[in-house]
Amino acid sequence: MIGEAVRRLLAPFTDIEFTATQDAETGYSLALSRRPDVILQDLMMPGVDGMEQIVRIRANPDLADTPLVVLSSHSDAVIKEQCFGAGANDYLVKLPDALELVARIRYHARMGRAQRDRDRAMRALADSEAELVRRNAEVDAANRKLFAMNELLGEEKQRLAEVGALGTKLASVQDLNEVMDQALRLARGFTDADAGSIWIAGAEGIRLVYIQNDTLEAALQPGQRLPLAGDVVLPRDGTSIAGYVASTKKTLRIDDVQHLDASLPYQFLSQVDVQSGYQTRSMLVAPLRVRDEVLGVLQLINARGRGKVSADVAVFTPGDEAALELFAGMASLAVERANLVRGGIMRLIATAEMRDPTETGAHVLRVAECSVAMYDKWAALHNVDESKRLRQRDELRLAAMVHDVGKVAIPDRILKKPGKLDDVEYRHMQTHSVLGGRLFADASNPYDEAMRDVTMHHHDKWDGTGYPGSVNAAMMAQLPVEFDTIPVAKPLRDIEIPIFARIVAVADVYDALTSKRAYKEPWTAEKVTELLRSESGRAFDPELVDIALELQEYFRSVRLRFP
Ligand code: C2E
Ligand code: SIN
Ligand code: SIN
Ligand code: FE
Ligand code: FE
Secondary structure (H helix, E strand, C coil): CHHHHHHHHHCCCCCCCCCCCCCHHHHHHHHHHHCCCCEEEECEECCEEHHHHHHHHHHCCCCCCCCEEEEECCCCHHHHHHHHHHCCCEEEECCCCHHHHHHHHHHHHHHHHHHHHHHHHHHHHHHHHHHHHHHHHHHHHHHHHHHHHHHHCCCCHHHHHHHHHHHHHHCCCCCHHHHHHHHHHHHHHHHCEEEEEEEEEECCEEEEEEEEEHHHHHCCCCCCCCCCCCCCEECCCCCEHHHHHHHHCCCEEECCHHHCCCCCCCECCCHHHHHHCCCCCCEEEEEEEECCEEEEEEEEEEECCCCCEECCEECCCHHHHHHHHHHHHHHHHHHHHHHHHHHHHHHHHHCCCCCCHHHHHHHHHHHHHHHHHHHHHHHHHCCCCHHHHHHHHHHHHHHHHCCCHHHHHCCHHHHCCCCCCCHHHHHHHHHHHHHHHHHCCCCCCHHHHHHHHHHHHCCCCCCCCCCCCCCCHHHHHHCCCCCCCCCCCCCCCHHHCCHHHHHHHHHHHHHHHHCCECCECCCCHHHHHHHHHHCECCCECHHHHHHHHHCHHHHHHHHHHCC
């Protein structure tokens, strides 16, 4: 019996679990219930023609992608051809040598797994895109309602219409941080607020995620950037101001938080002021909510007052309150939609099977945050106009987050190796650039193009010694599903490397060096600075090295924020 013979062959290889059945029917149902990594299929079986069995397995969507190896007693080319035609992946004349059989089984198991990983990643992406289309329709509907409402309003009508128009701007922003940044900036604009923050509701409470502050920014040295807020989480009850707004879902307008009546349920918690050395007086705080769910809180701080000064503090007006309520409704939809995009990307990254999914998540958030900060300075030096800058920030942030998604197909024994990689392993590791770029090979919008540029080229170097160089669509089409070394391509150098990839290259290496990896300890700040300087004009764009050196203080706050 062939099953017994194969079992004996495979017995010494403990990583392979082998089950055999006598007849086609039992084999088919066993395959369905066990979902093996590889099916070995004999051509001669009692009761059914082996070829029919192959066709039947291929016709079942649950088994269609399972690698199938035919074991046959014929070396006849016609039969072999028929088997491949029916959907077999491989053909061995029995009984094969044990080592060859094992090598084939392992190869097909790996190949099948890589295929499934890629399918999963692509499905996650497709799901979030479908969801996005649906949410965009909701944003449109909300905008229409808003404009209809404007028709009914009296004296504030002009202003509310303007606010509505600002809200529609948010509808095209994809990334969560960009939505928060722009929403806060716009709301501060139409209420003339000196500062503001955004809090997001989560399981642990509501967390401070975003701060803007003109007074603190004006006090910075030239070239510096306001550090990210430290981690502040408030309980989701009525005891703090932000918590009160989240739990009651009502907008709150306070003239002076330093003199709150003791009978009020909420108190001003001065934690953030203490961290920053700023003094909060007036506040206008609105919930961000979609349907009945509170996503977070938008908090405007210190009205500068267009002539509305009381005693020593400028206060927000009822008109500001009405405008903010309207705007918060639109901002909420944009936040929710951007959350879905972020969720899709985080799922995509999670499928990359990293050693520690939480560390991976923080790494990509830090790389994205630092990349965007570098881009802002680069854009100022290159006179990029404001609307282009905002669009590109959004594209870059998403692209920076997926820079290493190609690691999805790198085997664990390499990806999770605790020590140094040998040459063969390192070459295999380098394929993550091309594997990632290939996911976005048919890019047809600026987001996909940015993701393709960054995944493909974040390891290319300014002096042309990086990888993978100019791998183009035709070369990608030639590549097999699995490959363990990058194709030979013309090197890319200096500004031939897309700007987004040049930026992420610096941010990624900076973050890798300052992090602990399975293969290395974190470097000291001095050593990192030294490396950035010595790689200026070699690995990195010299202009970007100067920018990164100026931003070191800010980069440190990013690590504290996403440890
Ligand atoms: P990664 O750990 O995220 O590192 C990203 C890049 O940071 C590296 O790209 C390299 O340019 C830089 N980098 C990281 N650690 C060091 C370091 O100790 N010294 C210097 N001079 N540069 C460093 P690279 O070399 O193309 O590597 C890409 C990825 O390959 C790495 O991503 C990591 O996942 C893997 N890798 C590279 N070398 C090793 C290794 O020796 N052992 C293991 N287990 N993985 C490695
Ligand atoms: C609040 O009580 O919601 C404000 C907390 C703070 O700004 O520290
Ligand atoms: C760009 O303006 O996007 C390209 C310029 C450069 O890569 O330096
Ligand atoms: Fe990488
Ligand atoms: Fe990385």
